[in-house]
Amino acid sequence: MTTDHLSLFIMLSIKNLQARVEEKEILKGINLEVKAGEVHAIMGPNGSGKSTLASILAGRETYEVTGGSITFEGKDLLELSPEDRAREGVFLAFQYPVEIPGVSTINFLKTAVNAIREYRGEEAMDAVSFLKMMKEKTKVVEIDETLLKRSLNEGFSGGEKKRNEIFQMAMLEPKLAVLDETDSGLDIDALKIVANGVNKLRSKNNAVIVVTHYQRLLDYIVPDYVHVLYNGRIVKSGTKELALELEAKGYDWIKNENTAV
């Protein structure tokens, strides 16, 4: 291959990303590189900009990118529509999954899977193969099939919603999965199952970014890197030990370090 090896190797490259919403500056220069096969954890206090970063990766228009760049597999991600990003393999597990009355998860995912296949020039999946694939994936995340026949997220418990997000991830087989606080609201058993689902997706070709407040999740999904997002910037990066340190000390020492600068 003649193309730059490095750019293939680096799946996601965020450079000096700045963004605002309604005149309020939220991201003030984010730099992050994610290689295929890696798991990155992003932690940080409430309101620091974690979900904003996740939403911008997914292409939400409410956020205005005012500077910087995002490259995904050599493509300018910011140029792509949200649906094309998804079709290219970017998946976001929402912090607050949305309800769609009257549309079952099955129907929803069938539409999604076929839209993605069409984009890739593949034929639509027939009902039989689709159901077979679904059966396999329900086992991975141990999700109850009756849940999948109900209206998407409508009346789901907090934990069911999160588990459904991971089920969708398993079905869509993304290259880059961004999990925004998928662990919050999960009981211990569900946490293990969700983590297990994520781990099964892990391969040398895929990457995961987990946004979380709790080091507990990282016992199950062991990250290669941990970043601390504070006030719109990544102020500290390290390995999983950093998460333990945060757990012990809280964010104050980071805040203090940063106001001191």
Next chain:
Amino acid sequence: MSDSNKILEELTQSDYKYGFVTNIENDSAPKGLSEDTVRFISAKKNEPEWLLEWRLKAFRHWLTMETPTWANVTFPAIDYQDIIYYSAPKQKISLSSLDEIDPELRATFEKLGISLDEQKRLSGVAVDAVIDSVSITTTFKGKLSELGIIFCSMSEAVHEHPELVKKHLGSVVPITDNYFTALNSAVFSDGSFCYIPKGVRCPMELSTYFRINAANTGQFERTLLIADEGSYVSYLEGCTAPMRDENQLHAAVVELIAMEKAEIKYSTVQNWYPGDKNGKGGIYNFVTKRAICAGDHAKISWTQVETGSSITWKYPSVILKGDYSIGEFYSVAVTNNMQQADTGTKMIHIGKNSRSRIVSKGISAGKSQNSYRGLVKVMPRAENARNFSQCDSLLMGDQCGAHTFPYIEVGNPSAIVEHEATTSKIGEDQVFYCNQRGIDTEKAVALIVNGYCKEVLNQLPMEFAVEAQKLLAISLEGSVG
């Protein structure tokens, strides 16, 4: 104007997919309406004297009436002298086989997606196709007649089954009922007639396809459906029209009669030409549909998916005369661009323990106006009558309107009448959620809307439901709110 509104404006220009004109020579009445017109129609159809008298009575009554103005719709006064009241394809229509049909006409059916051959062979749906004013052919007649089921055009019924027609025509919707029923009764051209004998379960869906073809013709069909004791029938009605700049009037009357323990399911997918995006052209759909549960334990269900017409004025109703009778109304009404719809139902409880259920889903986009108007009336003798009504409105964009006019009159204290109503918008977060899964905005809206209408779509027979889903998607193309 905000960005999303601009996109909405740009995108809500989906073309009407059924707007082709068929070139068939027509045999028409001259423009205008007078007693002579009525006589002309009656003579053309070789009608018996009693029917001509019936028509003339209706016409004379109509002359004393005025266009109703209570509906939440506006349109310029209709010039009734500028309409052609009778238009028949020039062809002898007593055909023994489908092959004798004018090829142009056949092609029209094909374009409509109702190839008669196909219908006959594959779907088990009997079709009575009405183009303009004359019913062209009725398939499956042989098979049905073995069971004693009569399914034919109204003109034919007048000759072949005069006693049934004479007895029931106008018995549910009197000629004097309203302005448009009087007009229809005077000039009705054709329509479908159906009779299901005692204890017979009609083994296939019966279907009528209406299409307005000739320019400046009003279509005034008349449908009469009688389900005798303990019988069952499911009836489908589909409508399309070519694109024309002028408005065309469509004033139909449908009467349903269910005897003791009989059940009628009547489903409509109405996709008349809605006019262009500036409101030019389109069909005025002023229809009176009424059913009576004449006997105890009778059941009647109206299901309608209304996506077309520039103006819709329509209230399929059920008179619950029998004890323990059941009336249902399931409706999806979509308006886009400049369309106006004022639609709903009337449930008149007379019988004891009669029950009714109303599920109405209104969807408004563009600059359209969408009104639900419903009456639930419980008569004094209707002991233990029950009604449940659910009226939901979905708004797309901020230039359209949704209105709900529920009227409730309860004359018996044991009755329980419940009414629920909601208004919602398609959330930007819902669309984004779909986008994030690879589903583009068009498809996302279709998906969300179909989900919203699911309870109604579920009532439709399978093939019809699929068609209805596609129609919903087409008529809302680009209407992202």
